[in-house]
Amino acid sequence: MPADMPTNPQSVRRSASARARWRATLLLAAGGLLAGAAAGRLPKPAPPPLSLAEPLKLLAAGAGSGDQLGWAVAIDGEVLVAGAPGAAVAGPNAGAAYVFERAGDAYQQVQKLVASDGDASDVFGEALGVSGDVIVLGAPIDEPVATGSAYVFERGDDGRWREVQKLVPESSDDNDRVGWSAAIDGDTLVLGAFYDDDGGTFAGSAHVYRRDPDAAEPWRQVAELVAEDASLEAAAGWSVAISGGTVVVGAPKVAGNAGVAHVFERDHGGPGAWGQVATLAGDDTDSADAFGTAVAISGGVILIGAPSDEGNGFASGAAYVFERDPMSGLWAQSQKLVAGDNPSPGFGIGVAIAGSRLLVGTKGELSAGIAYLFGRRAEDGGWQEIARLSPADVEAGDHFAKAVALGGGKAVIGSQLDDDAAADGGAAYVYDLGVAADLAVSADASSAAAVVGAPLRYTVTVENLGPGDASQIALAIDLGVIAEVGVDAITPAAGTYAGGIWRLDALPPGHSASLTADLTPRLDAQPTRGGIVLAAALRALVEHDPEPANDVATLTTDVISRIAGMWKDGAVGGTPQGRRDGAGGASGAGAGGNAGDRLMAPAVPIPTLGGPAIVALAVLLAAAAVARLRR
Structure with a gap:
């Protein structure tokens, strides 16, 4: 590990006042707020496995060869978005995204989104996010010279989605790859730029935007997130996630591709400021694990993929769960997840969280691909595999489960090289996880x-x-x-x-x-x-x-x-x-x-x-x- 990295990979920086605050504390928490508090004294039975019906399969109307629908997927409420960065709209690989909306038990394609100034090789739709009536779509190879950008679409009163703004960070430069990753929660969105040099050569960064609905251009950049412990060629921004006022930025190339993830919080360091509060790594992370390739956050839980981890076999992969102590605010690893059977390598290449569910994807390149669903154990609050998702028609090479999403009681899984609509046209599958409570x-x-x-x-x-x-x-x-x-x-x-x-x-x-x-x-x-x-x-x-x-x-x-x-x-x-x-x-x-x-x-x-x-x-x-x- 380089000298500029913390000796403790889970080091957390907090304000002195937070560290010094003393309280006589009563802690009542469902399922164990302190991870492992009940470990060793309580049994840990697995919850009953979910018996799920075959999923809905979504194909793009008018799909073309090489569109790769499902390269990225996101869901919020009744809206599901799937990226197709290979779509030849304004030239090869200009890219597109498809919006599906739920109608009863089915999903209907309602719109195809393209960039107003799209061009060949922009790969618009390679990264995306949706929250309410807003969709953000990354175009990381957008010119000049792969500076990258992102586009914001909003749904009007008539139900139509319209482009409202193109986002190009103020400090962006050639080859930054802005929009390589993207996430949104309410009025805040974040864009990854893993090739950015502001913290050192290819150290990477992320850019935070906030919405002001009364402004002519409603989305305004409020912060550039560069890790305090940034290292050269870290690729910070390869993945990003946001929940409320917390942003997670994956940096999978730190320390010989061992990888870390940085956590930033709003108002840390002053009102409106975004300050780094943690640098996270697995307790057994090794070189080439690529920890931070995928990140997800929901409330006080962070899930981080390390798809090249070899703890369960060569390049079998792993995913790490970190949880925030509600009293101190400190993040600590609570569990390492691996595939029980390891039929498909790359476990952790895609991750998602929604409430009491975790979803972890695999590469699906040389095998059919499987997405693993985890739920909370009732006795100690730990995580237990409860279902393996793999449709009957998935084939090796479809790249099923590289991209995954959770929301509204649904699991969405991309299969970007599926051939049903066209050669490598792609598809997205939707699993119903049951009626939510x-x-x-x-x-x-x-x-x-x-x-x-x-x-x-x-x-x-x-x-x-x-x-x-x-x-x-x-x-x-x-x-x-x-x-x-x-x-x-x-x-x-x-x-x-x-x-x-x-x-x-x-x-x-x-x-x-x-x-x-x-x-x-x-x-x-x-x-x-x-x-x-x-x-x-x-x-x-x-x-x-x-x-x-x-x-x-x-x-x-x-x-x-x-x-x-x-x-x-x-x-x-x-x-x-x-x-x-x-x-x-x-x-x-x-x-x-x-x-x-x-x-x-x-x-x-x-x-x-x-x-x-x-x-x-x-x-x-x-x-x-x-x-x-x-x-």
Whole structure:
């Protein structure tokens, strides 16, 4: 590994304030927020394998020889997009993309998209992404001299998709290959430029754009992402992925093609800034593994492909799962995935995540090709293979499963050299993964603030928003570093609780279930900075969960300490407001009131005990002295 690479491949840079922050923590998480927390003490049965029907096969109307439909695929809701970079539109390999929309149980081709200024060899459609009514399409060999570009299409009120803007980064130069990779989430998109020289010769970069709907050109570049630990010929930007305010940039050529992936977050380093927070590599990554060839992210889970890993045989490939600790924000490897049977090399050349599902593709060059579907284990939150996807008509050499996507309860798999429509015309397959069950997790507290020595109750609720049934749901209750907080009882209103796991066999649409945790804070009365943090997150169920954003809720409750020896009674006269950090939130009021003419101890929120709090305390002491003089 070169000297400019971190000695720990999973090194993570965080702000000093984040590292130093101390909390007495209550961690309630579905299926185990801390990966492996239950390992070694709980069984790890695989979920039942999914029995899936043969997929729908999508062919492009008017496909030509060598179009290679399915080179790239993406899906969001009812919209599916497949790239055909070999389409001879304005010349050989000018490229095109096809939009399919779901109509009942079928998909219909609704439009063929081409670049307004497309030319031969642009390979428009080699990379793409879709989010809502926006599609982004890369054209990495667009002139001059393969600078590359990307095109944004938006769907109008009439349902038609129209090109609204061509994106060429301000710093782009010859051979940057902008648009080699592309991803979009809401109003933010990212483009990879793996040959960019801004961080060194062929170090690579990624470009972030944000949408301003009121601007004449709505998409504006806001950042160029160059790794702090960039190395020459790293090819950063070979792959990119985005989820919310987090971007992952694959750099598969670092350290003799061992590869790494860089993680950037919005507002890290200042409002609106995009700062690097991690450089990730597998714990056993070796030269030529090509870790980072493909990347995907959904919420707190990152999946990274290493298609040349040899741990399961020559060039068999692997995929690595990284998960973010909800308290520290640090990313750590939780699992390495390999193909159980290894019939097709290149496992990890394509990866996708959606909620509780992972999809990993293979090369499908010398064999028929297989895509592997993984689901969460209910007992410990780990990942287990649950299905192997390979249509009956796929043949060796079709390149089936090089490109994969997940969304809306569907798995989309490209087969770019399929011959049904034309020689190497390509195809895309759509698997129905079953009716989705959108589970939402929320958290609440019995009081806006916790009082030392007084009981506090947290309630975690899981609701099935439909449309499908949910089954074999598991929530792990993991008590973090909370030596100063006594746990009196953890009680489920439904299901069973044992060994740190709350299990629910089934939850129909429109129904909810709850669990309570009764605690007694035992922090001493010294002005110690602290509080109780509740983090609740769904991690495992059999069905597909299409909305991972509502699977997580966090709640912060301040701890109030009495000032000993200052008053003759310890009753509490008021509390500060609780803080909602996520879907859950504090509610209710703290204990309060005085009795007769007795002076009562004020409530002091420990997290804010400082300059203003000391001034307030001095005022209270003065008021107490005046009251005594008047007696």
